[in-house]
Amino acid sequence: MGMVDSTIHTMTCFTDAPLELESGATLRDITLAYQTHGALNEAKDNVVLVCHPLTGTAHVAGLSDPNNPKSAGWWDQVIGSGKAINTDTHFVICINSLGSCKGSTGPCDINPDTQKPFGLEFPVITIGDMVRAQKAVLDHLGIQQIKMVIGGSMGGMQALEWVCMFPDMVRSCVPIAATGQVSPQTIAFDAVGRQAIRGDSDFHDGRYQEHNTTPHHGLGLARMIGHITYLSESSMSQKFGRKLQEKNDLSYGMDQDFQIESYLQYQGDKFVSRFDANSYLYLTKAVSYFDLPKKYGSLEKAFSPSNARFLVISISSDWLYTPEQSKIVARQLMRLNKEVTYVDVDTHYGHDAFLIDNPDLFRLINVFLESL
């Protein structure tokens, strides 16, 4: 045992036949980056598919740099030997989303037709398209059954979409802080974020790579707006209050005064160095389009074919994907007599609470997985 292997694998698929996207467009020669932990058992029935949130990566657990504890995967607290999702007994897969910029094909990659970065020529993708791409990785690994598909936020939407698209493959589904239909409020925030990016003079209509620049300001702004929605009023009050940043008094000028301002600025700046602006546009667009009732006729029709066990989890202080939205999913499943448990995790951290160390939540996931 000892060191956890956190290698990122890649595979190329849709080389013979392109992926037919929900928009009607097609995309071929798709590269997908993924990480696995634990071992696939002989029956191939111990698979846990973890779907990452909006700007996550395939690096879900383990250290990418063995000497740096800060290089842990984004859900390292949950996944590993003896952890909530125990890799001694489960085979965990996490795949970077189609359209992202963390190893899987996205708008910053080279368009084979033009030999230039796709930019805005990249086709618009949906949550369903992402799931279809994930399915290609599972096919590649020879996996036909998923013991549990789990994810938070956009990952939760993918988990729900998995059940609707491939009902025979999924034995259990755990959407966290997600929804079956993205609300106008969430669309609004994402729209403002996209406007911030597209309005940046360095955006160059998405061709910023060819101008050797990036829309720093716009992307940072988009992230700052997003970050506000990931927190809650109470978490901001507790963490920052009205405390001043490296100041004893107000500046009575337009410079930053408050800690919350500099925190958001820091989050924005940090994000710009690690994420692609076009990817941000495409991923938020996919989220905005997510609407199971529209795609399947109704939520009832979407879930009807599934025999999965569901654990629907909301975060009490989440105002981006509210508990009420999770309840709508849970209640519809109850009306259909599905095996479903709905839980509201009581925490003031807001939407992002599932990424923060939360023993109650992690234990619940563990108990559910072990009861399957």
Added chain:
Amino acid sequence: MSITQNIIIDCVPEGSRVLDLGCGDGSLLQRLIEEKRVTGYGVDNQFSNIQHCVARGLSVYQGNLNEGLQEFRPHSFDIVILSFTLQEVMDPVYLLKEMLRVGKQVIVTFPNFGFWQIRLQYLLSGNTPKSNSLPYEWYNTPNIRVLTIQDFKDLCKEESIQIQKELPLFNAPFLRKFFPKRLTNLFSQKGVFLLTK
């Protein structure tokens, strides 16, 4: 508690579809699944209870009781159970009517504040009574509705709710069978009723 569970389980037909309101840690629902092969859901508002239920492999909804009911169509369940929760509910009449709407039959159990020991405690000590099953002080009790078996019967009459069976709660089975029903208000610690609309 297990005696009450036994009595409830006896009332539930094999293979019923059950809704257990205020299901707690899920022990009753699990026994119903194992002993009567029922299907259905529990509803409870405490996270720790939900965790226990999930460990048992049960399907449960975390929420208040009215919320757990509103989505269901009439007669979605064969049996709706409200076990030792009625006394904690803000609007018991509304809840009973909702239960009778979504369930063909309803089982209600509650602590009987007309029990002779409770009456005696009131009379002799002058303090609000406490017991093993009701260990709370007046200022921290979740039991906001203090009712007796007689009160419950009166309510059923007023609201035209049919009492199919009253099941007095005694440890000895012969007492359960032969005890005169009109005396349960004085001698039974708990009320157990099977209701229909």
